[in-house]
Amino acid sequence: MSALVLLAFFTAVPVAVKHATLSWLKNNGMDEARIDNVDVNLFAGTLAVDGVHLHAENGTTNALQHFSVNLAMTDLARKRVRIESLRIEGLDLSARLVEALSIGGFTLPSESPATEPRITPDESDKKPWHIGIDSLTVRDTALAFAVPKLDLALALDDLSLTHLHSWNPAQEARLEVKGSLNKSPLLISLDLAPFAADTSVQGGIQLTDFALAPFTKVAEPHVTDLDGKLTIDTRIAFTRALESGTTLSQTGTLSLTDLSGRLTDPGVDLKALDLTWLGDVWVALDPAEKMTDLRTLGSLANGRLDAAYPAMGLRLRHEGVVWDGELSHTPSQKDGLAARGNLSVKQALASDSDTDVKIASLSHFFAYDIKAKGLNTIRVPHISLKGISALPPLSSIGSVDITAMALNNLSHLRADTLIVDDVATTLVRDPAGRLTFFNTINSLTAFHGNESAPSSTDTTAPGGAPPAPLAVKINTFRISGDDFLHLTDRSVTPVFEKEVSLKRLELLDIDTTAPDRDLPLTLEAELDTYETFSVTGTVRPLAPDVTAHLKARVANINLSCLSPYCSQALGYLIKTGSFTADSTLDINAGVLDINNQLTLRNLRLVPDDEETVDQVMKNLTMPLDYALSILEDNNGTISLSIPVHGDIHDPDINLNSIIQIATAKAITTASVSYLSFLLQPYGALLMVAEKAGEMITEIHLDPVGYELGATEPDPAGLEYLKVVAGLMKKKEFLNLTVFANAVPEDLSSEPEAAEETPTEASGELPAPEDKTLYMDLARQRASTIRHILAKEGIAPGRIHVSRPNFIVSKQQKPEAVLTL
Template identity: 70%
Template sequence: MKQLRQIKSTVKSRGGIITSVSALVILLFVSAVPFAIKHGALFWLTSKGMEARIDNVDVNLFAGTLVVEGVHLRAQSGEASSLERFGVNLAMTDLVRKRLRIQSLHIDGLDLMVRQDTSLMAGGFPISTGEPHAEPPARDDKESKTPWHVGVDTFTARNTSVNLSLPKLDLVIALEDASLTGLSTWKPEQVSRLEITGALNKSPLLVSLDLVPFGPETSVQGGVQLTDFALSPFSGLAAPRVAALEGELTVDTRFTITQAPEAGTTLSQTGTLSLSHVGGHLTDPAVTLRDAGITWLGDVWVALDKDGTLTDLRTLGSLSNGKLDIAYPEGGIRLRHEGIVWDGELSFDPSRKDGLAARGNLSVRQALASDSETDVKIASLAHFFAYDIKAKGLADIRVPHISLKKLAALPPLSEIGSVDITGMALEELSHLRAETFIIDDVVTTLVRDPSGRLTFFNTLNSLTAFHWGDSAPAPSEAEVPNTPPPAPRPIVTAKINTFRISGSPFLHLTDRSVRPVFEKGVTLKRLEIQNIDTADPDKDLPLSLVAELDTYETLSVTGTVRPLAHDVSAHLEARVANINLSSLSPYSSQALGYLIKRGSFTADSTLDIDAGILDVRNQLTLRNLKLVPDDEDTAHQTMKNLSMPLDYALSILEDGNGTISLSIPVHGDIHNPDISLNSIIQVAMTKAITTASVSYLSFLLQPYGALLMVAEKAGEMVTEIHLDSVGYALGATEPNPEGLEYLKVVAGLMKKKEFLNLTVCANAVAEDLVTPEAPHGETPENADAPEAPEPPARERYLDLAQQRGRAIRHILAKEGIAPGRIHVCRPDFTVSAQKQPEAELTL
């Protein structure tokens, strides 16, 4: 027994020793692990050329915890990285179930540089993507059929900064507080939560997301807020297409993304996306964008099939371009506005031909087009609003009401108070309809400078010369590409039930080319045309016009027109009443040499145009007209044209009450006639009594200016119309070929105007009578014959001139002109200063 007890005692003693030794070994191992990890890491970092310091490493293998504190690294390139604290806690008991479960992972005070040059570097360490490893051979054992799972109960990161430097992009991601909870692959339908508070390039960033990344239907749902994120770091990515990119991005939105293997992907978004102060220079074409902004506030829903093809798109909300300033120097234009807003809904179904649909309102505020260099205003618009737009594809677009306010073109040339269009519809982008098209408060300002040129033409010419002074050379035939002709564009037709325009004053004219300066205003009470239809150009359109030139000076027109027909047709009744002629004295003095002391003008006209043939009946009345001489030279020239003083010519036409009444019919073809009737009428107009009023009324009151010019041809009874001269070859009695052709034109005119008579005054020049010398060494025929006696030179001149005049009379008689209408004058004994034989024609 004693021996047995000794054996047991010995065994117990040895067991205690083994246990103690084992415990000591384990204790030494556990104590050595942190030391080994720390110094092993330092040795490895040093071997990689890093300057490294680790303040503390704490490992608890039984609890599954690892804590590293105070890590400071500096690479040979000078990049410094640091980590204040790293802690991880593994659930050791889950390893037996093939689950790598991280109960907590904490990072605090990380400062890391990630850079990519020739390779990707993190904290100075190269990160190799490496080659893909070959998959290990498949195993049929039971263990291989049970996959490993990974999960994170809680991940947190605080005071962390990652500097990302790519070849064309630099980003700084600062995480003040970030957390991820509930992420595990063995619970695929569990919702994980991601929360981030930080900054992206110093722009505040908030992220709150619910994630289901491992389920049969993956999803992301939550919100993102990013405030005033600068776009300038993306300049490298935008180059070379865009230079000097600038602007800010603001995001405040919630969204949901779901993806199913068979159903595809859906995305829904609600909130705000905004770009502000966007600017840059587009290189091709050269366009400069300044201080632009665009904001989306609303909902978006997008569906993609499993192949990523769009199947549905819907939006509801407001898309606004708050400000725009864009310059296009090549085109010489700069565009600005202070707001474009689309407020409504839009949908797109790619499976349908008319799958695009929209409904909403569109508005524009303070739009301006100006010259890109001089900033001269070209056109402006205060407000545009299209109400309740309804679009079904491009085949059917309807807008109940369109309103435009305060339009201007080349201010102050033309300004429009408002434009209202109702009941507008556009079908197939080719058929436009509108119930009413009303333009109100039109003001047009025309100014003639002292040289007589309209000032807005000067502005246009200066802009054109500035931008397009040197036109590009035309390409040669070899340089022109052999491209197929473009497809024909669809013919656009328009139908407007009522078109109306008014303005007070509609037109204001200032003429500085005369003295005193002339100023006149015209008020357009109403111009209305009904039932406009470009598809039916031969339909009569009712027209009415009422205007005032002054309180008592009126113009009214009623009737029908066909302005769109191939040959313009019209039937109009018009009245111009009580036009005060004294205000036109600057023009009458300039044209006639007389001032209009007093007088008024009234006209009642019936105008018919049938397929371009004009038939006008005018009843014209001049009352109490009194002229006084002003410019002696011009008045003398007027008297020469009229063959008597102008005031005497008017006295012939006046009745006992000082009234001149003329009934003047006008007939003719408004197209270019075979006979140059227009040029002859223009000659007659220069001798008309009221040239000044023609300058004014023909400018303002077309077609009445043309009617008046014809009507006041009454003075023609005492004037002459000088035509172009007919030329001859030296010594010839028959006109030259050009003269023969011209005489046919004159004959045609005289056939149409049988009341016209023609006077022919021919001449002869000294060269007509010079005998050409014989060539040197030759003897003229009949040189020995006796010379006939020559008549006196005066008689030879007159005889040749008379033969030329009679030849013209004979030619015109053969053309059907009665000889009694052709008078051949006896020329004076003169020699042409130009030494050209010719015949002067006077009607």
């Protein structure tokens, strides 16, 4: 009978459990509930449930294909709840957290504040209960989690947990997970020791292409339109000790790909970003959860960036920024931040955010073996930049190399060398005379006024003084470029084109803290194969006022290509010519003291613009082509000295006027001086017939002397006329006017008596009653000079005889005045 009772009891238990469960489910929010089978064995400690289907009042549906649990009943005697096996298959469960947590359609009551249970002395001495599980298996399970602004779906293809026992805390449990999170493949393999005195977790986690778009609402309002993918392939190790604190380490890869979104502050449109960490991270926290140490070793790669900053009108792109090295941070130390490694950038580009017009680009950047100790000391042995361009084709730089760079306290920067190679600049002037790159600049949004753009001029901290300027020291600064400058000027006819090759521009001992120091300067350039330009000396480029002491040489410059500019400046076109100049420049605090020695060869000018010629002549006072012709030697060479003096700070004088006046004065003075030189030893009394503001039209030479009564010049005069003839042969544009005279003594038979003739009160001798003989004598003297010069090869048409003159003066001698 008892056996029948027991049989009936054990038979009724599963049925009772099933019906009680269904009744409870329907009384707690389930519209529909079905359980296909329940199997309970109290002696064996097993429970199995199959075919659970639930439909809640809020529309939620849940299902469970199979659930089974097997308890080790004998362990209950030792206060151990030991689950030998727990198996879940085909679970489809949803959970939602709004105001309260709802799981599978069941709304859980809000928890009241927990109160510590009252433990009596006797209870505290009792042996505690333990719990453990030998094996947990979950398969073909789908869990949906919904919290405000975020939905997550976890699919568990296979989950296993083994050997998790609280009574054996040192034993590590094993957790293996294979599944997906929001359809992204997920693999987890961990060794756990949650009950140990030093809690530990270690193992590997793999999550592939996890979509970030579901987190859009979470990221708002700071980030909108979030998108991208997260991939994790790493090993982690976590240890927490009550006395020593917590350590966390990571080894492996973390990456973000195709990340995009809009950062509302500062208003950046992130179009694409790839970020990958490959390496090790180690973090230590004290018992109060405060970080005490951080160390990293590995590579952080920003493989791609495409971001727009509309407020600044900029769009930034690159194909790789990589940090490869180690980093450590110890907050307790003053200089606890330290780093060492390499930094590289590949294919960086800045363009206009609206038009995408290229502003600047960089092919490659590499900083080798960076060493940093805090922000106080940063050392970089070598920095290399390749393929730099700005507003192409305006400017490009092949390479920049910086050696032995050091930055101290973010205020003092020094470097051994700064070498800039393969510099190329292209300048084009349009027909209106405007540089075309200004048109490009004006088309850029970045250069337009924008009220939303932050101001870069106000760098003063609130309530503080402006930051001190960065102190810079560079031992050697050098620039070179075979295609340094290509100039095209379409504002002149014909179009002007010129290329400049910069062989070397070198500046030594740069120090911004010593602006009054003289810096050695060397410059070597070529305008073509034979046209050269060089400068040596010292400058003070950092001084408040310009100061320099330089020697410059420009050699073999072809002038014909500069003809359009000569026409604009002087009113003349240059048919042929070249020049070489040697200059000494002394500039002291803006005061110019410059000496130029110019040599012009085969210079031929043609008048082109009369108005400009007239303006230049106001300063020159002599026709430019005549003045230059005077200066030419037998080889067609002109040597000219042009000193330039003035103060560039004088508001009434500009540098152009200083140079123009100095040039005009030099040409005039040199022309007259050169004539005097050609007439030596007879040119000592050379004078110009000039009045203020008038053009020079005559040059007075030394007079030709005569013996009394003679019609032919004296011996010295004859030699002098040969020199004049030689000058006129060299300068065929010159004409000669002869102005001869006669004096009373010329026809007096007794000169001694003449000397005793009483003079008038004015000091002049009394004039003879008949001047005809004297006038004839003067005319004969002039004709004789014309005849002598004609015999020397001077065309008679170039020799003009002026009206003869008779002078009654004791101081006058018989002579002929010559005027060119």
